[in-house]
Amino acid sequence: ARILEIARSCAPGDLLICLLTGGASALTPAPAAGLCLADIQGTTNLLLQCGATIREVNAVRKHLSVFGGGRLSAAANGADVLGIIVSDVVGDALDVIASGPTSPDLSTFAECLEILGRFHLLSEVPAAARRHLESGAAGLTGETPKPGDELFSRVCNVLAATNRQALEAAAARAQALGMESRILTDSLTGEARDVARALVAEARRVAAAPASGGRRVCLLAGGETTVTLTGNGLGGRNQEMALAAALELEDMPAVSCMFAGTDGTDGPTGAAGGFADAGSVARMGGREAACAFLRNNDSNAALARGGDLFVTGPTRTNVMDLAILVVETPGDGRGA
Numbered sequence: 001a002r003i004l005e006i007a008r009s010c011a012p013g014d015l016l017i018c019l020l021t022g023g024a025s026a027l028t029p030a031p032a033a034g035l036c037l038a039d040i041q042g043t044t045n046l047l048l049q050c051g052a053t054i055r056e057v058n059a060v061r062k063h064l065s066v067f068g069g070g071r072l073s074a075a076a077n078g079a080d081v082l083g084i085i086v087s088d089v090v091g092d093a094l095d096v097i098a099s100g101p102t103s104p105d106l107s108t109f110a111e112c113l114e115i116l117g118r119f120h121l122l123s124e125v126p127a128a129a130r131r132h133l134e135s136g137a138a139g140l141t142g143e144t145p146k147p148g149d150e151l152f153s154r155v156c157n158v159l160a161a162t163n164r165q166a167l168e169a170a171a172a173r174a175q176a177l178g179m180e181s182r183i184l185t186d187s188l189t190g191e192a193r194d195v196a197r198a199l200v201a202e203a204r205r206v207a208a209a210p211a212s213g214g215r216r217v218c219l220l221a222g223g224e225t226t227v228t229l230t231g232n233g234l235g236g237r238n239q240e241m242a243l244a245a246a247l248e249l250e251d252m253p254a255v256s257c258m259f260a261g262t263d264g265t266d267g268p269t270g271a272a273g274g275f276a277d278a279g280s281v282a283r284m285g286g287r288e289a290a291c292a293f294l295r296n297n298d299s300n301a302a303l304a305r306g307g308d309l310f311v312t313g314p315t316r317t318n319v320m321d322l323a324i325l326v327v328e329t330p331g332d333g334r335g336a
Helices: 002-010 039-047 054-063 109-118 126-138 151-152 165-178 191-207 235-249 279-283 287-295 301-306
Strands: 015-020 079-086 155-161 180-188 218-225 255-262 273-276 320-327
Touching: 039 054, 039 126, 054 109, 054 126, 109 126, 126 279, 151 155, 165 180, 165 218, 165 320, 180 191, 191 235, 191 255, 191 301, 191 320, 235 255, 235 273, 235 287, 235 301, 235 320, 273 301, 279 287, 279 301, 287 301
Parallel strands: 015 079, 079 155, 180 218
Antiparallel strands: 218 320, 255 273, 255 320
C-alpha cells in the first residue's frame, strides 16, 4: 500500500525508480477489492502443489492483485518509470518476473480461469478468488494494461541480473579450478526428478567419452523445475533433484552433483538444495529407503540422513536454480 501511495504521488516529469527481484509477487500481493491475503495465499498454494509453471501461477496472482500486471506503472500518473529487475524466471520474461508490476501483461482473466480449470482447481480455490476472476472474464472488472498501452511509452525496464550470468560466473570459477566447463542450458523446466535423470544421463555420456589426460568436466545448467506433490514429505525442487539423481548415480563414482537455489532456500526448508554422488543412496539407508523417500516427496529427510543437505542461509539474490555436475573423464592414453 505504501509503494502504491508513492507511485500515485508522482506526476508527469517525475521519475519513479522500481527495484524488483524474484519473490516480489509474494511480498507485494496487494489484494484486489473484495479479496483478502488468505484468498491469494490459498490460490497460490494450490497452483504450486499441482505443478503449475511460474508463468501460470503469476498470471493468476497478478489478476488477484492491484499491484502486478503493469498496475504499478499505471499508478504513476504519467511519470517516467525505470524498472531495474533481477530475474528469477526462465527466459527472463518481464511480464512474469515479480508478476510484472512495471510491464505490460500478456495474460487475461479468461486465461486464469482456463489455468485453474486445466488443473481441476476451480472448485478448490477460495470462492472470493474464483468470483473475482469470473467477474473479470465477464468484463465487469478492469483488465491489466496490455502491450501497446500508451502508458508503457514512459517505462524502461532493465535486467540487472539473470541465471545466465550466474552460470557464466560458475563456469569461470570451474575453469579457474582446472576444469573444462560446459553450460548446457539456462532454461531448465519440467518435473524435478525427470530433469535430474536427464542431467545424470548427460553426465554419463561425458564420463564415457575419453578426454586428454582424464580432465574433469563441469556441466552447468540453470532454470526452475517443478514438483508435483504426491506424498506428504518435506523438501523442495532442488532437494528432489538431488534425491532423484542419487538413485541414478550408484554405479557412477566418476560423477558428483549439486542442485541448489541461488537464494539459499529450497521449498519450506532451511536448505538451499543438496548433493548427490555414488555413495548417497547407501548413506540414506539403501535403495529401498531412498525410493520410499522419493515417493513421499521427502527429499529433505533423505538428504539429511545421508549428510547431503546444502545449507547456505539466505543469499539475498535470486536468479533461480543451478545444477552443477562434475565428471571425471577417462584418459585417452596420451598422458596424465
